[in-house]
Amino acid sequence: MDLREFPSVLPLHFFDLELEFEKGEKPTLIEGHSEFLGEECFSEVRLGVSDGGIQLEVKVHKTFEKASFPDVDKGDAMEFFIDTRGIQSALIMHKYCHHFVFLPKEVDGVQAVEVTRFKTNDKRELAPKELLKVKTNFAKNHYTLQIDIPDTALFGYDLTESTTLKIAYIIHSASHDPNHYPKSGIEFSLKDHPSLWSTFQVATRI
Numbered sequence: 001m002d003l004r005e006f007p008s009v010l011p012l013h014f015f016d017l018e019l020e021f022e023k024g025e026k027p028t029l030i031e032g033h034s035e036f037l038g039e040e041c042f043s044e045v046r047l048g049v050s051d052g053g054i055q056l057e058v059k060v061h062k063t064f065e066k067a068s069f070p071d072v073d074k075g076d077a078m079e080f081f082i083d084t085r086g087i088q089s090a091l092i093m094h095k096y097c098h099h100f101v102f103l104p105k106e107v108d109g110v111q112a113v114e115v116t117r118f119k120t121n122d123k124r125e126l127a128p129k130e131l132l133k134v135k136t137n138f139a140k141n142h143y144t145l146q147i148d149i150p151d152t153a154l155f156g157y158d159l160t161e162s163t164t165l166k167i168a169y170i171i172h173s174a175s176h177d178p179n180h181y182p183k184s185g186i187e188f189s190l191k192d193h194p195s196l197w198s199t200f201q202v203a204t205r206i
Contacts, residue, residue: 027057043171043179056147064143065174069107078102079170083194084156086164090194092119096156104136127153166197
């Protein structure tokens with residue numbers, strides 16, 4: 001086969017990130033890749049990891065417009081994806097994969113919810129939405145989401161057994177194209193393919 005027939009491959013396709021943290025420290029900025037994806041960056045996401053679960057701080061550098069559910073891509077929202085065991089060989093959604101939606105404002109009783117769709121019989125019960133916490137702080141030209149996902153909402157989450165996580169997210173805007181991490185959800189379906197999520201090796205400083 002002519003090598004010119006192969007699709008182009010970016011270094012981003014192989015991106016992994018090792019995150020070091022001290023338990024209880026403030027969430028750490030995830031360096032986005034908007035410049036590589038051809039996106040206009042309007043958001044910052046910080047991640048905190050502890051034995052008790054996951055903490056997220058999402059700052060959106062634009063005025064809140066509206067929220068929508070279940071069509072979250074029609075409004076302002078965050079979709080967050082995590083594989084609590086970081087299984088490198090997984091090509092489809094399995095029981096350790098989670099797909100959460102967080103809205104700046106409640107829509108029909110929903111502001112934080114798990115919406116994972118499993119592709120095999122390797123299924124589990126979805127996390128009760130009552131376990132998920134989100135607080136929104138609105139300002140004139142931006143807003144911030146403070147998100148808490150406790151370990152009880154994360155099937156298989158146990159840092160004493162596995163310190164490898166796989167993570168991805170999409171930040172939606174009602175009037176802008178979304179921000180993706182680590183790869184574009186336009187070219188790749190992040191919600192269906194955990195192999196596209198970024199690998200985080202969690203460590204504690206001694």
